[in-house]
Amino acid sequence: MAEDTLNATDLKAQYTAQVSADLERNAKEQDRIGAEIAGLQEQLEALRRDQAVLMSVQTALGGPGAAAAAETTTGGPAAAVPQQRPASPRKQPRKKGSAKGKKPTDTAAAKTAKAPTLGELILGHLRQHTEPRSASEVTDTLAQAHPERETKAKVVRMTLESLVAKGLAERAKQGRSVFYSAVATAPTTSSTPSADLATEDSAEQTES
Numbered sequence: 001m002a003e004d005t006l007n008a009t010d011l012k013a014q015y016t017a018q019v020s021a022d023l024e025r026n027a028k029e030q031d032r033i034g035a036e037i038a039g040l041q042e043q044l045e046a047l048r049r050d051q052a053v054l055m056s057v058q059t060a061l062g063g064p065g066a067a068a069a070a071e072t073t074t075g076g077p078a079a080a081v082p083q084q085r086p087a088s089p090r091k092q093p094r095k096k097g098s099a100k101g102k103k104p105t106d107t108a109a110a111k112t113a114k115a116p117t118l119g120e121l122i123l124g125h126l127r128q129h130t131e132p133r134s135a136s137e138v139t140d141t142l143a144q145a146h147p148e149r150e151t152k153a154k155v156v157r158m159t160l161e162s163l164v165a166k167g168l169a170e171r172a173k174q175g176r177s178v179f180y181s182a183v184a185t186a187p188t189t190s191s192t193p194s195a196d197l198a199t200e201d202s203a204e205q206t207e208s
Contacts (some may be wrong), residue, residue, distance in 0.1 A: 119159050121146065123168055123182060132172055132179030135160055 116124075121142055126133060133141075143149045160180045162167035174181050190201040 005075070118142075118149075118155065119163060122156065122159055123163060126169060126180060126182035129181075132170075133183040134177060134179050138180070 122138055125138055125141055136153060138160065139151055139156045141151045142149070142156070160169060160171075164171045164180070167183065169182055171178050172181070
């Protein structure tokens with residue numbers, strides 16, 4: 001029993017001595033490598049100082065490597081300020097109506113060209129009624145149906161008489177009143193009804 005205890009004590013002492021020796025060698029190795037690193041660092045700094053002096057001299061002399069030396073000193077081409085790309089011009093918003101290129105007067109003229117003439121309106125009104133209509137009744141009806149047109153009783157009466165003269169309407173007198181009605185079939189004439197009615201509509205504009 002005493003012998004086992006003695007062997008354990010000797011083994012522990014051996015391990016302790018070995019670890020102490022290893023630690024001493026480790027510390028000495030760190031000191032050696034640190035000294036070498038310090039020496040190399042001093043050499044590197046000396047070389048950098050010499051390089052800076054040589055580059056300054058080369059730049060002053062304007063040698064073939066002056067541009068490269070300047071780039072190395074200032075940090076290379078990346079140190080140059082990058083040129084900004086010119087901003088692309090913004091597209092101007094297109095004004096409404098500019099694409100079609102139509103003028104307001106053109107639109108108004110187109111609407112006027114498509115609008116029916118006074119003669120066509122009167123003839124259509126007469127054809128919608130089986131009984132004869134007086135000039136005043138026709139005027140009132142057209143004034144209500146087409147308030148945008150300044151319908152006058154005198155112009156309506158003249159247009160009715162023109163329709164009668166062209167054979168497109170008939171006139172019947174009852175007492176002191178005159179009534180008009182559309183004919184069942186329009187007679188064949190040398191001029192078309194649309195052309196005649198267009199002429200009457202121009203007369204209406206002149207009268208107004």
